[in-house]
Amino acid sequence: MSVGIERLAVYVPAYALKLEDLAAARGVAPEKYRDGLGLGEMALVPPCEDVVTLAATAGARLIGAAHLDPAQIGMLLVATETPVDHAKPVASFVHGLLGLSSHCRVWDLTHACYAGTAALMTAADWVRAGGHRVRRALVIAADIARYPLGSPGEPTQGAGAVAMLVDAEPQALILSEDTGVHARHVHDFWRPLGRREALVDGQYSIACYLDALTGAFTAFRALERPPFEPGEAFTDRVAHLLYHSPFPKMAAKAHRRLVEIDWRAAPGRVVEDLDTAAAASFRELVAPGLEAIARVGNCYTASLYFCLAALLEAQGRRLGGRRLGLFSYGSGSCAEFFSGLVPASVAAVSDAGVAASLARRTYVDVAAYERLARAPETGGDPPPGFAGAFIFEGVRGEQRRYARVGI
Numbered sequence: 516m517s518v519g520i521e522r523l524a525v526y527v528p529a530y531a532l533k534l535e536d537l538a539a540a541r542g543v544a545p546e547k548y549r550d551g552l553g554l555g556e557m558a559l560v561p562p563c564e565d566v567v568t569l570a571a572t573a574g575a576r577l578i579g580a581a582h583l584d585p586a587q588i589g590m591l592l593v594a595t596e597t598p599v600d601h602a603k604p605v606a607s608f609v610h611g612l613l614g615l616s617s618h619c620r621v622w623d624l625t626h627a628c629y630a631g632t633a634a635l636m637t638a639a640d641w642v643r644a645g646g647h648r649v650r651r652a653l654v655i656a657a658d659i660a661r662y663p664l665g666s667p668g669e670p671t672q673g674a675g676a677v678a679m680l681v682d683a684e685p686q687a688l689i690l691s692e693d694t695g696v697h698a699r700h701v702h703d704f705w706r707p708l709g710r711r712e713a714l715v716d717g718q719y720s721i722a723c724y725l726d727a728l729t730g731a732f733t734a735f736r737a738l739e740r741p742p743f744e745p746g747e748a749f750t751d752r753v754a755h756l757l758y759h760s761p762f763p764k765m766a767a768k769a770h771r772r773l774v775e776i777d778w779r780a781a782p783g784r785v786v787e788d789l790d791t792a793a794a795a796s797f798r799e800l801v802a803p804g805l806e807a808i809a810r811v812g813n814c815y816t817a818s819l820y821f822c823l824a825a826l827l828e829a830q831g832r833r834l835g836g837r838r839l840g841l842f843s844y845g846s847g848s849c850a851e852f853f854s855g856l857v858p859a860s861v862a863a864v865s866d867a868g869v870a871a872s873l874a875r876r877t878y879v880d881v882a883a884y885e886r887l888a889r890a891p892e893t894g895g896d897p898p899p900g901f902a903g904a905f906i907f908e909g910v911r912g913e914q915r916r917y918a919r920v921g922i
């Protein structure tokens with residue numbers, strides 16, 4: 516049975532900040548953000564949006580695009596590290612806003628940026644376990660990345676949501692069953708209860724990410740079938756590689772590490788200048804998947820799937836019948852390397868709304884961004900041209916209230 520992602524839909528919040536403006540305000544050379552981190556813009560949420568509205572809008576777009584009866588969804592998993600309550604899951608709000616069936620299982624998953632992959636794998640296993648019973652799961656990865664103003668993490672903020680329909684009729688990606696996992700307890704990035712901004716040991720987090728990639732990819736590569744021919748590497752078997760991308764330069768560091776492991780494990784492969792060859796491999800296999808995320812920033816657990824949606828949207832027709840490699844990293848930590856086959860029919864589902872979402876944003880200046888960052892979460896009215904389907908109205912009687920405004 517082929518199980519995987521039938522289609523994806525994304526939602527990017529209404530506001531954005533150009534990083535050249537942030538660089539000027541912080542007295543930083545713009546090249547540091549553009550070339551050093553690979554970032555151009557960051558997505559920001561207006562007061563009327565939070566992680567619930569991001570997730571619900573992505574879910575509504577997916578249900579609309581797939582012409583799906585919500586009653587057909589038997590499992591709703593929301594992956595997020597930006598919850599709005601200690602007990603009530605984001606998925607519960609989303610379940611209500613989307614009008615899903617009362618016979619649907621509903622829960623959140625949290626493990627930093629890994630939770631989206633945990634949700635995807637859980638949903639795929641549930642579909643497989645159903646055998647010939649038709650099972651459809653809605654998986655939504657949604658996050659808002661916040662670091663303290665003026666901190667090194669500040670330019671790597673962002674926000675967004677990706678909804679995925681997981682079932683036995685995948686048209687976007689057929690998931691491999693063999694994956695490589697690596698988990699280790701580390702304090703590289705965390706957010707204590709009560710804090711809105713994350714704490715991070717930046718350079719250590721990069722080292723932890725690369726160690727986790729080494730562990731997960733090595734485990735995955737050992738399971739690869741058919742066995743490698745002399746001189747053949749895993750990179751020869753894929754059209755593209757997608758990495759969790761807190762900032763695009765992280766994917767370049769990751770690819771350099773993967774290539775080193777992969778090519779050194781290929782007996783007979785002759786590489787004279789590894790750095791030059793790895794850079795060429797990055798341009799061919801990785802860079803095309805990073806163009807859109809450079810305009811969104813880190814959307815934590817949605818990041819990898821935003822890259823997948825953007826790649827399929829931009830190049831779907833060319834990728835039919837080709838294989839992709841994917842790497843998911845969640846600080847703390849857990850990581851997974853897996854692969855997927857893009858079905859020949861991908862062109863029918865490849866519009867995930869990436870280009871349209873990016874085109875409809877309002878750019879704010881640094882003063883407005885700082886006011887938003889300092890403001891308490893009160894909810895509010897939708898700004899002019901708002902493209903989301905739901906707004907956060909505010910808190911009444913200690914309960915968060917939402918309203919449908921679009922779609």
Ligand code: CAA
Nearest residue numbers: 544546547550551628667668671715717718720721724761
């Ligand atoms: N022109 C071009 N490049 C420049 C430059 C200039 N004028 N000045 C500096 N640079 C380059 C640096 O050489 C460096 O590149 P290399 O790493 O390739 O050497 C890059 O810009 C970053 O500069 P710094 O090394 O000075 O690092 P920083 O203090 O700006 O911090 C960071 C960078 C650690 C990523 C920080 O932004 C941060 O803490 N981000 C949040 C944590 C994070 O994203 N970690 C990633 C791994 S963990 C993970 O993936 C989970 C998650 O989502 C959080």
